[in-house]
Amino acid sequence: GENVEQHPSTLSVQEGDSAVIKCTYSDSASNYFPWYKQELGKGPQLIIDIRSNVGEKKDQRIAVTLNKTAKHFSLHITETQPEDSAVYFCAAHLSGSARQLTFGSGTQLTVLP
Amino acid sequence: SQTIHQWPATLVQPVGSPLSLECTVEGTSNPNLYWYRQAAGRGLQLLFYSVGIGQISSEVPQNLSASRPQDRQFILSSKKLLLSDSGFYLCAWSLRADTQYFGPGTRLTVL
Numbered sequence: 001g002e003n004v005e006q007h008p009s010t011l012s013v014q015e016g017d018s019a020v021i022k023c024t025y026s027d028s029a030s031n032y033f034p035w036y037k038q039e040l041g042k043g044p045q046l047i048i049d050i051r052s053n054v055g056e057k058k059d060q061r062i063a064v065t066l067n068k069t070a071k072h073f074s075l076h077i078t079e080t081q082p083e084d085s086a087v088y089f090c091a092a093h094l095s096g097s098a099r100q101l102t103f104g105s106g107t108q109l110t111v112l113p
Numbered sequence: 114s115q116t117i118h119q120w121p122a123t124l125v126q127p128v129g130s131p132l133s134l135e136c137t138v139e140g141t142s143n144p145n146l147y148w149y150r151q152a153a154g155r156g157l158q159l160l161f162y163s164v165g166i167g168q169i170s171s172e173v174p175q176n177l178s179a180s181r182p183q184d185r186q187f188i189l190s191s192k193k194l195l196l197s198d199s200g201f202y203l204c205a206w207s208l209r210a211d212t213q214y215f216g217p218g219t220r221l222t223v224l
Contacts, residue, residue, distance in 0.1 A: 032211040043203050043215035044157070089157065093211040100147065100172075101213055105156045 002027045002094050006104025013080050014112050021107045023090035024072040032093035033073045034101065035064060037086045044089060048075070080111045115140035117216040119204050125222045132177075132191035134219050136204030139185065144206040146187040147213065148179055151201040163187060199223045 003026040013019045025033075031052040036044035050057045050064045050073065057064050063076040077084055087108050091101040116139045126132060138144055148160040159172045161179035169179050176195060180188045187204055199222050205213040 034212060036215075041218075041220070043205075043218045046212065046214065049212065100159050100162060101211070103157045 002030055002092055002102040004090060004092050004102045004104045006090050006107060008107060009105065010108045012110045012112060015080060015082060017080055019077045019080055019109055021075045021088055022072060023104050025092040027094055028071060029095050030092040031095040033066060034091050035075050036089045038089065039086045082111050082113055085109055085111045115214065117204060117206055117214060119216040119219050121219060122217065123220045125224060126194050127224055128196055129193045132194050134189040134202055136187040136216055137185055138206045141208060143184060144208055146181060147205040148187065148189050149203040149205065151203060194223045196223050
């Protein structure tokens with residue numbers, strides 16, 4: 001099955017700095033990679049996703065890059081704000097699987113004012 | 114637009130009592146439905162998923178069960194709760210089996 005590793009587990013940045021969270025996956029057949037943001041006491045919310053036919057995708061201050069050869073993908077948040085503080089999860093979907101997404105273990109991002 | 118509901122939002126139950134958590138989705142048909150559990154400060158553990166009415170796949174052996182009596186309704190149950198069942202329970206739906214959208218969650222505390 002698929003295995004997703006996520007680093008770092010915790011990340012603190014100063015407001016206005018950039019934050020980068022990295023994930024690696026094991027199955028080269030995975031073809032869809034979403035990122036979720038989970039605020040305290042709430043369900044995870046999809047913030048950006050990328051499919052395997054694309055190398056990079058950007059949405060305002062958030063971007064995701066995918067390196068299929070190395071089997072890793074990263075979330076980039078620029079000009080961080082205190083409201084970006086949350087737990088971020090990456091995930092990978094195995095092509096043809098109706099079962100599920102395989103999630104990383106999460107990164108607690110803290111943006112310091 | 115699609116909306117997912119979970120209730121109750123919070124629940125405190127004694128050990129050995131039964132459990133029923135409900136999830137409903139609006140605005141879509143024949144979604145895949147999922148139940149996850151999240152322990153405090155931990156990741157997401159898939160418990161059950163369903164690709165249609167009456168079709169349930171279990172990922173983790175435990176004292177929980179799931180049912181899907183209607184197309185957009187997913188229920189998580191237990192006959193006798195354990196202390197280890199405490200956690201944050203999340204329901205999610207998807208149409209293409211890749212993008213999943215999560216509900217607000219149910220915080221369960223077993224005492």
